[in-house]
Amino acid sequence: MATAASNIVIVGASAAGLTTAAALRRNGYDRDLTLVNAERHAPYDRPPLSKHLLTGEWGVDRIALKTPTDLDGLAIDIRSGVSAERLNLAQSRLFLTDATELTFDRLVVATGVTPRVLPDSAHLDGVHTLRTVDDALALSGELVAGRHLVVVGGGFLGTEVAAAASGLGLDVTLVNALPTPLERSLGPAIGAQVAALHRLNGVDLRTGPANAVQSLVSANGRVTGVAFADGSTLDADVVFVAIGAVPAVDWLAGSGLPVGDGIECAPDLSASPGIYAAGDVARWENPAFDESMRVEHRTNATEQAMHVAERLVDGAPDAFASVPYFWTDQYDLKLQVHGWIKGYDEVRILEGSLVDRRMIAVFRRGDRLVGALGVGAAKALRSWRQLVVDGTAWADVVSS
Numbered sequence: 003m004a005t006a007a008s009n010i011v012i013v014g015a016s017a018a019g020l021t022t023a024a025a026l027r028r029n030g031y032d033r034d035l036t037l038v039n040a041e042r043h044a045p046y047d048r049p050p051l052s053k054h055l056l057t058g059e060w061g062v063d064r065i066a067l068k069t070p071t072d073l074d075g076l077a078i079d080i081r082s083g084v085s086a087e088r089l090n091l092a093q094s095r096l097f098l099t100d101a102t103e104l105t106f107d108r109l110v111v112a113t114g115v116t117p118r119v120l121p122d123s124a125h126l127d128g129v130h131t132l133r134t135v136d137d138a139l140a141l142s143g144e145l146v147a148g149r150h151l152v153v154v155g156g157g158f159l160g161t162e163v164a165a166a167a168s169g170l171g172l173d174v175t176l177v178n179a180l181p182t183p184l185e186r187s188l189g190p191a192i193g194a195q196v197a198a199l200h201r202l203n204g205v206d207l208r209t210g211p212a213n214a215v216q217s218l219v220s221a222n223g224r225v226t227g228v229a230f231a232d233g234s235t236l237d238a239d240v241v242f243v244a245i246g247a248v249p250a251v252d253w254l255a256g257s258g259l260p261v262g263d264g265i266e267c268a269p270d271l272s273a274s275p276g277i278y279a280a281g282d283v284a285r286w287e288n289p290a291f292d293e294s295m296r297v298e299h300r301t302n303a304t305e306q307a308m309h310v311a312e313r314l315v316d317g318a319p320d321a322f323a324s325v326p327y328f329w330t331d332q333y334d335l336k337l338q339v340h341g342w343i344k345g346y347d348e349v350r351i352l353e354g355s356l357v358d359r360r361m362i363a364v365f366r367r368g369d370r371l372v373g374a375l376g377v378g379a380a381k382a383l384r385s386w387r388q389l390v391v392d393g394t395a396w397a398d399v400v401s402s
């Protein structure tokens with residue numbers, strides 16, 4: 003039996019990191035607890051960054067994950083504005099960017115993901131990605147009515163920012179190499195409805211392979227447009243790039259921790275004895291689907307953090323079995339999905355449509371029901387979720 007933890011260090015102070023810390027205290031852990039926070043802000047929530055914060059409906063104070071008093075009550079040594087830059091696993095030492103180092107007997111890695119960028123975009127004004135509150139404030143400062151915003155990428159972030167910007171009176175063009183927005187995650191049929199919704203709200207959609215952006219066009223250090231493979235260009239005052247994200251694991255190179263597309267964890271979320279990962283950065287074998295997955299959604303970060311906090315206290319190797327959940331806001335509609343729908347084989351819209359403001363769709367992989375999407379249909383969605391949890395055969399609940 004391993005000795006009880008007395009010095010836990012958590013790297014990453016957002017949804018997963020802070021929740022781990024808070025759950026540890028709730029579970030009775032009263033020894034040393036250090037949180038390494040790369041950002042200079044107190045821990046905050048990210049989903050509003052592309053929604054209420056961007057539209058100006060909410061101020062920064064509204065997205066704090068804890069009040070200053072509640073944070074103080076947790077008695078955590080928070081190192082803000084400092085990153086972990088190297089891990090020595092054999093010696094249980096963590097080296098920080100302020101030239102200090104920490105030792106630990108348990109470590110939690112909760113460093114999330116970092117946005118992908120277009121080549122040669124780093125020093126250009128007017129080009130934005132969105133992961134942090136500073137990113138959101140910088141982007142929001144450029145969302146001035148009448149300007150032309152080009153959104154590169156038709157995933158959740160691209161579509162949410164397009165919606166927010168069109169509401170603010172910008173002239174918005176969304177370019178996407180796939181035929182419809184949200185197609186990779188939700189399929190072409192729902193994607194077509196999302197496209198219609200955006201067009202209805204005045205967004206110009208340019209989709210399909212010919213609209214894959216190759217590079218940016220600039221003058222005097224500021225972006226002036228985007229360029230496509232055929233040599234054509236599209237002018238822009240501001241460009242928002244949302245082309246996915248990669249796990250923030252560079253600092254773990256050479257550490258000996260198993261790192262690939264995320265930190266490769268055992269089913270209990272441990273990556274090595276006494277070392278765990280949680281949130282967007284963690285890849286694990288999920289027994290609920292018998293699949294290796296990495297989930298970039300808010301609820302998963304909380305659920306994994308609570309699981310890790312329990313394992314840190316009891317040391318038991320219980321697996322993290324989960325049916326993931328996410329939502330996305332598209333204008334005033336909330337699309338909610340329960341399940342693991344990546345790599346689905348079939349999507350079936352069972353009732354309604356986005357225009358009706360009520361929809362249920364279900365997802366099949368192999369012969370199993372693996373997910374359900376609902377809009378304005380909370381009760382029905384709950385029932386479908388249960389069928390997903392139960393591992394129900396598709397043929398038993400969806401007619402052919």
Ligand SMILES: Cc1cc2nc3c(=O)[nH]c(=O)nc-3n(C[C@H](O)[C@H](O)[C@H](O)COP(=O)(O)OP(=O)(O)OC[C@H]3O[C@@H](n4cnc5c(N)ncnc54)[C@H](O)[C@@H]3O)c2cc1C
Nearest residue numbers: 014016017018040048049085086113114281282298299300
């Ligand atoms: C704009 C936006 C909108 C979103 N909207 C939704 C939504 O509508 N629905 C949904 O389900 N999900 C949404 N998400 C996803 C959700 O926010 C994430 O799943 C969640 O934030 C993951 O939490 P995390 O703690 O794992 O990672 P993160 O929130 O990314 O936090 C990781 C933290 O670790 C820090 N860090 C990285 N490297 C180091 C290092 N070496 N040392 C110290 N610290 C480090 C980072 O700076 C960051 O503060 C959204 C995300 C974004 C960015």
